Amino acid sequence: MPPSSPTSLIIPAVKKHTATVIMAHGLGDSGAGWISLAENWRRRSKFEEVKFIFPNAPTIPITVNFGMAMPGWYDILSFSDVQEDQDEPGILKSQRYFHSLISSEIESGIPSDRIVLGGFSQGGAMSIFSGITSEKKLGGIFGLSSYLLLHKKLPELTKKGANKETPIFMGQGDSDPLIRPEWGRKTAQELKKLGYAVDLKIYPGLQHSATPEEIDDVEKYLNERIPPQGDKTSL
Numbered sequence: 001m002p003p004s005s006p007t008s009l010i011i012p013a014v015k016k017h018t019a020t021v022i023m024a025h026g027l028g029d030s031g032a033g034w035i036s037l038a039e040n041w042r043r044r045s046k047f048e049e050v051k052f053i054f055p056n057a058p059t060i061p062i063t064v065n066f067g068m069a070m071p072g073w074y075d076i077l078s079f080s081d082v083q084e085d086q087d088e089p090g091i092l093k094s095q096r097y098f099h100s101l102i103s104s105e106i107e108s109g110i111p112s113d114r115i116v117l118g119g120f121s122q123g124g125a126m127s128i129f130s131g132i133t134s135e136k137k138l139g140g141i142f143g144l145s146s147y148l149l150l151h152k153k154l155p156e157l158t159k160k161g162a163n164k165e166t167p168i169f170m171g172q173g174d175s176d177p178l179i180r181p182e183w184g185r186k187t188a189q190e191l192k193k194l195g196y197a198v199d200l201k202i203y204p205g206l207q208h209s210a211t212p213e214e215i216d217d218v219e220k221y222l223n224e225r226i227p228p229q230g231d232k233t234s235l
Contacts, residue, residue, distance in 0.1 A: 008101075011038040011052040018049040019114040019139065019226040020105045022098070024057075024123030026145075028070045031056045034120065037215065046219065049228050051110075053101060057123075060090070073126045079178070091129065091149050098130035106136065114226055118142035118169075118218070120210065121179060125149050128168065128187070132196060133157045140225035142169040142218060145179045145208055148187040154194060161195070168198045169221045171214045173206025 009031040031054030038052040057071040064076045074090030119127035124146025131141030172184030188200040
């Protein structure tokens, strides 16, 4: 696990719990920064069978922040190319933490293919990495404004291929000054080379944030990946 044990904000299912979405925040943020997603869907009576988990990253020193501590899933060593200069020990510690969240949900009775792992920026990078290296077949994996971690080691780390057929959704702004659009495109290309099914959507004018259109696309993705089981039982 990361240096200090992260906590999570939980939005429980309002009907029988049949699926779980784990949503990871970006550098310097917290789970509370994305909890409005679930609250909005609750107000609209969406995903009522879904438990939402918004984990909080541990507070760690960040090199690009002059060593000052902030919430992060791993250290950022350089902004010149975040896909090349990476904190492998920190990434692998957080990977184990996300895998433990998945295992806990499975132990509670949720099938692995009813669990979706996603996130934004650093959290999206961790979600893609943790998802494709998971030995459990997941329902979905998504990354918003994100990029690929430890790409040179992925052929070995993903050799069991549990999620080779799990559709991956990526959203990327074409005006993002932090996570450059070419990094998102390169991530999608590398994942496709490894045999993953990736849908990358580029949003014109979007910087390092999310838009209502992108959130609507996430909603559509979740509807496809973890449809309500109550509807099936009534057929």
